[in-house]
Amino acid sequence: MNLLAEFIKSSTMYRLMQEGQNARRFKKLYADKEDVLVPDIFWDYTSGKVLTMEWVEGVKLNEQEAIERQGLKVLDLVNTGIQCSLRQLLEYGYFHADPHPGNLLATPDGKLAFLDFGMMSETPxxxxxxxxxxxxxxxxxxxxxxxxxxxxxxxxxxxxxxxxxxxxxxxxxxxxxxxxxxxxxxxxxxxxxxxxxxxxxxxxPAYYALILRSLTVLEGLALYADPKFKVLAASYPYFAKRLLTDPNPYLRDALIELLFKDGKFRWSRLENLLVQGKKDRDFSAKDALQPVLKLLLGPDGKELRDLVIKETIRVSEAIILGSAIESFNSVPGPMRTFVFNGNASGPFTISAAEQQSLMELRAQVIKIWGLLQSSENFDPNLFQPILQVLQEPEARSIGGRVVGGISQRLAARLLQQVLRAPETTAAA
Ligand SMILES: Nc1ncnc2c1ncn2[C@@H]1O[C@H](COP(=O)(O)OP(=O)(O)O)[C@@H](O)[C@H]1O
Ligand SMILES: [Mg+2]
Incomplete structure (x- = not known):
């Protein structure tokens, strides 16, 4: 019985029908992107002996000159291949396991056509x-x-x-x-x-060997077109986007590990992720950080919640004091004592080193804010939950530095202004 099943499976008849079905499934998943083309199967003309499909006009991907004669760039097509492969491997898990140049065509309008759905695999x-x-x-x-x-x-x-x-x-x-x-x-x-x-x-596992093979083949194509091409660098925007936006617990934890180290928030990491993630074609600022904020500020986030509150207060300080420091520094030296009531070191009770670190933090936060704001779909209300937490009574005990610092109330006000939210009684 088993042998018979094996025989049917391995027969051409089964294989062609299966290949047609593979093509259909693949097309459904990936051909909604305007730059990928998958031929239609003509089922009325398909049997166990013939697989009939749409003819694709195009040039094989390793024919660099012919492609460039049409005003197209091989690297653009390879990049389309990489982006599509990342989604195949890591999003839907259903992938073309044989993306060699004979199975990939560049169409005259610059699309990447996938052919030959005989070898497919799945990532669990x-x-x-x-x-x-x-x-x-x-x-x-x-x-x-x-x-x-x-x-x-x-x-x-x-x-x-x-x-x-x-x-x-x-x-x-x-x-x-x-x-x-x-x-x-x-x-x-x-x-x-x-x-x-x-x-x-x-x-x-077998799927893993096929993933490696398919990525290595694509990299080979890329290196053929440009020996300096970096597949991993070209993939990183996709990874950054997934990390910033995906609610999967495993990815959420990976993002938290990335952003927090030794009780410190790493702003430069966040900035880098945003710079990279924004380059991904499907990046949506509306979803960025959402999963992590939900976790940190929810009932399971107790451990890092205090850290988030402290960091928010520190950012508020940086913004408020930063502006003051800036205006102090813009006053010519000799006049400072006069303008700031006899205190030549500035109107602050914080050290020069700390002033410096606040200024750096301020610059970084402004950059990150700019990155978010310039993205389509960004909604500042994303940060509303932080405001809520700041306004809770327990946040007060965390507070800011007492001397020269600001309290959680002032931080809440500042955030409120940014979010343009109506003031609640808790903050008043
Ligand atoms: N739909 C199509 N449109 C245009 N050319 C095709 C199409 N399908 C196959 N070909 C051409 O035929 C070649 C072999 O087809 P393929 O499906 O890859 O079979 P094989 O299993 O032998 O690799 C491809 O490399 C491509 O050049
Ligand atoms: Mg082939």
Whole structure:
């Protein structure tokens, strides 16, 4: 019985019908993007012996000259291929496992056409998130977290101890990476990681080998068109977007790990994520940070909640004092004592070093605000929950620095002004 099923499966008859169905499923998922084309299957003319589909006018992707003669750039098409592949692998999980140049055409209007749906594969749902998390951990050089990812990726069974892998990963990355991860070739990275991992009892799932193959093929095409092309750098906007906007708990935790370190909020990380994420075609500022704010300020976020309150107060200080410091500094030296009532060091009881750090924070926050505001769909009310938390009685005990600092009330007012929300009695 089993043998018969195997026979039917492997017969051409089954394969062609299956390929037609693959094409249809693939088209449904990915061809809504204006730059991807998938031929229609003509079912009325398709049988177990013939697969009939729409003819695609186009040039194979490795025929660089012919493509450029049409005024198109191979790299644009490769980039479309990378963006589409990331969504295949990491979003819907259904992917074309054979994207070599014979199966990819550039159409005269610049679309990337996918052909040949004979070899398809699926990324299990858990692995999709684990892969994104793994990339984040890698960029962050968090080797402990990387090692733990191999459980979620199903590379290791839960009874294998990952601790010996941590130094091996560290050795590889600290040796091989003087530059940032995104500057590396995908293939170099995969080969290097492979060399580390093969020393341990890893079991590489079949889907994973196919993912590597499909990405390596795309990278090969890109490098053929431009030897300096960086696939990882081209992918990072997508990863940044997913991190900023995806409510999946695994990704949310990865984002929190990225943004908070040793009880500090890392503004430069947030800025970098926003700069990168905004480059992704599907970035929506309305959704950015939403999942993380929900968690931090919700009942499960107790641990970091105080930190968020403190940081909000510090930002308010930076904004308010920053403006004051700026106007103080704009007064010519000799006049300062006169203008500021005999206090030549300025109207503040904070050290020069701290003034400096407040000014830096202010500049960074203004930049981040600008990044959000200049995005389509941005709604300042995203930060409304922070205002609510600031106004709760327990926030008062956290407060700001007493001397020269401002309180949570003033911070709440400032935030309120920014959000243009009606004042509530709690803040009054
Ligand atoms: N719908 C189509 N429109 C235009 N050319 C096609 C189409 N389908 C296939 N081809 C051409 O035929 C070649 C082989 O088809 P493909 O489906 O890739 O079969 P194989 O399984 O043999 O690789 C492709 O590389 C492409 O050049
Ligand atoms: Mg083919």
């Amino acid at each position: 749902e858990e692995a999709r998130f684990a892969i994104i998390g793994h990339v984040v951990h890698m960029v962050n050089r968090d080797y402990e977290a990387m090692a733990r990812d191999y459980y979620a990726l199903d590379f290791l069974s839960p009874n294998v101890d990952v601790s010996p892998i941590v130094p091996a990963l560290r050795d590889f990355f600290d040796d091989a990476l003087n530059s940032t991860v995104s500057e590396l070739n995908f293939k170099t990275l995969v080969d290097g990681l492979g060399a580390v991992l093969y020393q341990y009892p890893f079991n590489v």
